[in-house]
Amino acid sequence: MTPAEVLAEAGRLLPGSRGTAETGVAGAAPAETVTLDVPRQDWLAALAFARDVAGCDFFDWLTAVDEQDHGFAIVVHLYSLDSGQHLLVRTLVPREDPELPSATGLFGGARWAERETHEMFGVFFDGHPGLAPLLLPEGFEGHPLRKDFPLAARAAQEWPGAREPGERQASERSRRRLVPPGVPEGWPPA
Amino acid sequence: MAAVDLPSPGRGSGMATAEPPAAAGPIAAGGFSLRVFDAGLACCAVEVAAALRRCAGLLTDDGLGADDGLGANAGPAVDAGTGPVHVLVVAGTVTDKLAPLVVAAYRDLPEPRRVLSFGACSNSGGPYWDSYCVTKGADQIVPVDVYVPGCPPRPEALIHGLRLLRGMGEQR
């Protein structure tokens, strides 16, 4: 299917979705990548459409983006081995209720991707056979890839660049930003 | 479809034995032979592999001249009779999840044993010192004898590091 056909079929079968087709997305793919934004309740229907109608049967990756006030955007990259079509399927889950049906029923490759997304962002995938942590050690608290998870090491360590030229210690009177990149303003809390 | 859940990383048969099969073999020099066990955890593993393949001959008796500065005066405190010194080369980022396995690899090495830390990540955490899941240096979990700086160090830098280790003899 051409990207235009994929968009047309998506518009017909997934009425709540919005789709675009553009180059330059999905890495170095020269062809147009179709991006489908679907509401949460159409998530499994969209993935089934991508696999069965659009022919994108290769599961590449699943991850989340912390959109802060808007919630978490869950993104899946699918690819068709036959036609070379790249497809990005996206949905948005609210921050207070980060839950989504699991894609493992449709794509076996989503098992580890959903485990990683769960431990890094705190998104719960309903129906996943075993949502145990994948990469983080036991006893790790928090969800590290959320934007409000600060890099504690950076806040605790003195930044060598905080000193002004000609001073031995970080100055209180500097007009320039004294907090290093990666540490939110006002952290650590006093 | 039958999905297989792969097991979490653990110690396989290759790491629990006293004779690590993945070792590069004895590197003999003046009676002090090193048996190098490469814990290749990340990018530095490629440089160690290149070094052990390409440059291992540099540490043999044939590769060193009498005036290379590490001749008879280096005084190998371990003579040929006591067998090889086992060197664990930690090459790559030590994550918090993998740290217990590095400790297990060290514990499984028979005496006499040394540790060589290869690359910035295993020296001090390197570029990932501020990460939420990286151990800031292999010396946090195992005693390190030689640190080789670099990101990654050249393969020849491993040879320099092993020569320093050999010259240290019994001292720690």
Next chain:
Amino acid sequence: MTATEPARPDLPPRSRGVIALLEENCTVCMLCARECPDWCIYIESHKETVPAPEGGRPRVRNVLDRFAIDFSLCMYCGICVEVCPYDALFWSPEFGYPEAGIAALTHERDRLREWMWTVPPPPAHGPGAPLPREAQAAGPRADPAGQPG
């Protein structure tokens, strides 16, 4: 490879082995310490007032007390060398400096100056390359390195 220095490969130009400091060029602007992604450059300095010459006024200048690079953290990205506006930092291809203790991997000013003597001259420009800005400013003289062939 000789028997005395067997591990001495043929290094390409601009090899990144270690960073050298030319202290005379450093004005303690702190750009390298700020831009270093690893925070491995430690700079301490103080201000000195140079007395006024005849008809002038006193000037304040920065004096470098400490300049250290922690090579156990350094990832050899070269951002410090690139960002230095005064060409005080240079790449040297020397790579064999392992240590038995991690503190010895922090090289202080004197050791960084020792590395300066190992910094090679910059490689010649390729054929047909434009003249460097300094040569252009000097006037339209022919620069032999810029000549093709």
